[in-house]
Amino acid sequence: MMKSHHYIDIGEAKKRRRERIIIVVIFFMIVLAILLESYFFRGEDLLPTSTNVFIFGLINVNIILIILLIFLIVRNVVKLIYERRRGILGSKLRTKLVAAFVILSLIPAALLFLLATNFLSHSIDNWFNLKIGSALNKTLEIAQVYYQQTAEHAKHYAGQISSDITKNRLYELEKKGYLRTLIEQRQESYGLGILAVYFDSRRETLVVSDRDSPGINPVPLTPKILEDVFVGKETSTIQSSDDGDLISGLTPIYSYISPKEVIGVVVVSYRIPKELVDNIAVISKTSERYRQLHLLKNPVKFSYIIILFIVTLLIIFSATWFGVFLAKSITVPIQDLAEATRKIAQGDLDHRINIKADDEIGVLVGSFNQMTEDLKKSNKGLKQANMDIEERRKYMETVLRNVSAGIISVDKGGVITTVNRAAEKMLGIKTEKVLHRHYKDALSPEHMAIVNELLKEMGRKGDGFVEKQIELVLKDRRIMVLTTVSVIKDDDKNELGMVAVFEDLTQLQKVERAAAWREVARRIAHEIKNPLTPVQLSAQRLQKKYGEKMGDDAPVFYECTKTIIDQVEVLRKLVNEFSHYARMPVTNLSPNDLNETIRDSVALFQDAHKDVHFDLNEGTDIPELNLDPEQIKRVMINLLDNAVFAVDKKDGRIEIRTSYDKTIRKAMLEVADNGPGIPAGYKMKMFEPYFSTKRTGTGLGLAIVNSIISDHDGHVSVRDNTPSGTIIAIELPVTHV
């Protein structure tokens, strides 16, 4: 069963409704105008001119309305063609439907029009065929001949009687009786109707009535008739009455003496019975009507063809309009669906199709809207999940960033996917330079050899895990790291890549070594210091007691004992240093200004070494630090002493910089020189006791520096200066901010 389509499109609903209303109103107005015209044309009453104007107005209105209807339909068709050219969705289907409707209506309507026109033309021609017309004309001619012959007969007999009257001079008054006898005889013998004789001289008329209709009077002699007769003309008249027609023949009577003188009139009349007159009238009317119709043959044909043409046009236009309407009802929802799909694809999940329909398209639209709703919900869930994942990712990143161990991960293809901050710092790499690159491209050959070694070991073990202490030589330092490499697997045991964790053992080793060295120093000091005093005292005693007794060998003796005493002294100093190193004073931390603390030490060195250029750059925003000023001064003396030793005496330049890094909340103290620098291999051992590049150094300066800075919870490091030299950098934590 076909359901009626009822669409409500918010966008174009009003417009389309208005168009529909206009078309329907126009249609009804045309029908109304036609009815009105028909009514007025059928009216039997004579219409005044104003009514004619009204009718013409109606016809014009009708034409205007038809033109308007054509305009509306043509407009729709043109719009359709335009839309098709622009490639608007649905226009092709709409064109097909409209074309189908037009063709389906045009072919039968045109055929019907042609057939009807031919049929009508043929029928009308048949109505006016020659046989009917000829028969009617002949019948009319018979009637005409009958009347004509009757009139001729009347004139003929009137002429004979007139001749008899003239010949026998019956117009004379004394022959009145003979005249009456003659006309009565002639009426009887010729079978005439009314017979009347009129003499101009007598002013009286002799009348012999019709024997069959005695009540009928002869035709009155009008002045025109008398005028005609008295000029010598034979004439005839037809007089109609309720009893029928009276056909009279009038002939002049001439004088015997003067044959050209008209002295009277003979009137012979025949009565045509009413029945015959009526029959002839019917023939006449029919003939007249036929002739009138024949006259209207072409206009009738033309009018019917026009009506047929208008009806055909109306059928075609109605079909076109219906095609447009039906096509719109199908394509508009499709267009809306396509538009909605486009919008949803662009991300507008709030878009809904606003069409209400009670058919399959309605179901489709409902399903589409439901799908959009579901999509919106799932999208919302997806967004939430993404947000959760993003939050987790950020959290993981934060954790990774703040983990002290360096972490580097690579995916299954060997591309580096993660480098955390600790790894950056520890290995001295920049994430943006290595991220998303293959590790083989990012690593140097030496490091690649280490990685290959690790991977080989992992392959040997076969458990996807390897842990190893590695000494890495970086650009400006050497570090000891505990490297753990693990294969990452998902829940399904699929390999996702590998993660390498680096733990910097350098500092730990330093501390352990320092502690060991202190222990060694303490024991050595303890073991060596005790015998030194007796050795020195014994040497002094030998000198005092036997110095003067040695005679010639006294100088040698003195020299030897003095050497022993001096060397013991040297040994004591050495032991004191060891002792001092082993028993570092307790650090008393208190809030102090770093710049102020180091300023005196720098000034002291500036005075002592005029040939070296000292440059102190004090940071401005360094908060007070928890530090022991005496210890820090000792650090500065050690560092500056090393720096002065390193630089060239001619253009030596030492720069002391202080600064504060707010993000890590650490104060920085750097001592940079432009000396020859330190080879990378020494950097690891620089802060260990007994490591010195100076001939006279004890090798404990930087070990003490390291120890003091460790007591301050700080960190000391060494790196190369540019273009040459060394930078010793100290980081001190800031706790009071």
Added chain:
Amino acid sequence: MLKKTILSIVFLACCLLLVLSCWYFQQREAKIADFMLTSSAGNIVVYARVTNCFTKDMESAILAGVPTTFTFLVNLYQKRIHWLDKNISRLVISHTIKYDSVKKNFNFSSINGQEKSAEFQDFDSAKRAMADLNGVIVSSTKNLKKNKTYYISVKAEMDKVHLPLHMDFFISLWDFETNWYRQEFVYRL
């Protein structure tokens, strides 16, 4: 250049055709002619004739028995300067012709207050009777004032011909209507 010349010739030909057409249709247009105004026996009498009032179609229709009526409107006005013209007399005269195909005569009737009829054997006489206004009394001279200006306006029109099958509209070309013919005069007698 040639194109311009051709265009000019075509334009002139069109103009000439238009003028000739107008002239032709004007010649063919029905109008009041042979107008004569006179006083006779204390009456104002009018004589006039309608020319070009019979077309071939009309003649065919009359011979086919279609009754045809001409209506003459004759108005007599007194001319006034500062006021609407005063109507003195208004006449509506109908001339009707009907052909009797049996008797082969034309029955002519004229209605001007009272009906007068006549029969004609020939069509030309009948047409003349239809087209002529012959001594129509418009008004008595008693209704006129001396030295006043009057005018008579005459117009003729053909009444709607009623045809079978309601075909009146399609052959409405039979209709005619003349312009008002106006004749001014000053009454001095």
